[in-house]
Amino acid sequence: MYEATFSIADSGSYTKPTKDADCRIELWCNDHSDLLYVSGTEIGPLLSQIRTDIGIEAEIHRDREAVVITESCLKQHEVAYIEQYLRMFNCLLLPPLRYENGEKQCRILALESKSLTDLYTELVSDDFSIDVRAKHKISMPVQSTPLLTLDDVLPELTERQREVLTLAVEYGYYDLPRETTTKAIAEEVEVSRRTVEDHLRRAERKLLTSLVSYLY
Template identity: 80%
Template sequence: MYEATFSISDSSAYTGPTGNADCRIELWCNDHSDLLYVSGSEIDPLLSQIRTDIGIEAELRREEEAVVITSSCLKQHEVTHIERYLRANNCLLLPPLRYENGEKQCRILALESANLTTLYADLVADEFEIDVRAKREISTPVQSTPLLTLDDVIPDLTERQREVLTLAVDAGYYDLPRETTTAALADEVGISRRATEDHLRRAERKLLTSLVSYLY
């Protein structure tokens, strides 16, 4: 078996609204509706757009997160959904679909490497912009869960949270003694010190909450 991660630029109802916003969508398709996990600091305009384009049947909110059940399936509104390309090339989609930065990220499973090659060729032929982020051969199950990867362990951080956290690590914020301050990080990112500290705390909380169960 072979697994690849494709990043696809398109203009879908979920891709477009993430293009200029600090937010991310994860989608599980249920044929008649979609289950969405939405995270980020700018999700209100995104949810408003989804409500207009697709419809929202139910919604749960908490701070910068939302779980949404749509009124209809995205495939009912599009003719270029990824599933028809997967079916034609004998590939499978590993959910969820991820939408961020105006792109759709798909984890795809194929029995033969050639299937991934023809899938890529078909998408490019239809003028999709494709970036192959990763590709690997799967020869044995990983741990007790097949196809478990680091993405399944690490929590979803917003683009801004990842930016601030990465900068903090690179600049020595977590070194002993510290080599920078949150004020300096804020100047580098171009946001307020308070916002920088908030992004750091949220990122740290997500990481620690997710990883603490693996310490035992």
């Protein structure tokens, strides 16, 4: 199998608002509607554009990010979209589509390298502005997931646990060879060495317990 990443510049409803703005979209198409993960410091104007052009059925906001379900699929509003070309050359689109910096990034899978070349040639002949960011042979495509962020995975640490753990990392406690000791950290935060070690063990246990299931 072969995978290529095409970056396509256009002025679509999802692409144009991301140009010269700190915002980006990841899109999972469901034919009748789209699932969007929107992030960045300037997502307000982007969401307004989506609401006007496509419609928003539901949305969940958090600081600098949102999950959106649209009222209709973007393909219903565009004359030319890449999926119709994929069928011609027996290629597959690997979700999600990414919109950033005024461009749409598509990961495309094909059984033969020539299929990707022929697809590119056809798109260019139809006046698509394309930059090939990557093309390589693969054994397994990399999975992408929209809704899981570090905030969802990381456990809640106490203020003192965060402080002690941060100092331990900054001072090289976890380096090889070790650059500091729990005694030195204890002197910095003005508590006993045993208290520092207890905070570290509790913080480490919380982090490892939360993260270990995502290692597989």
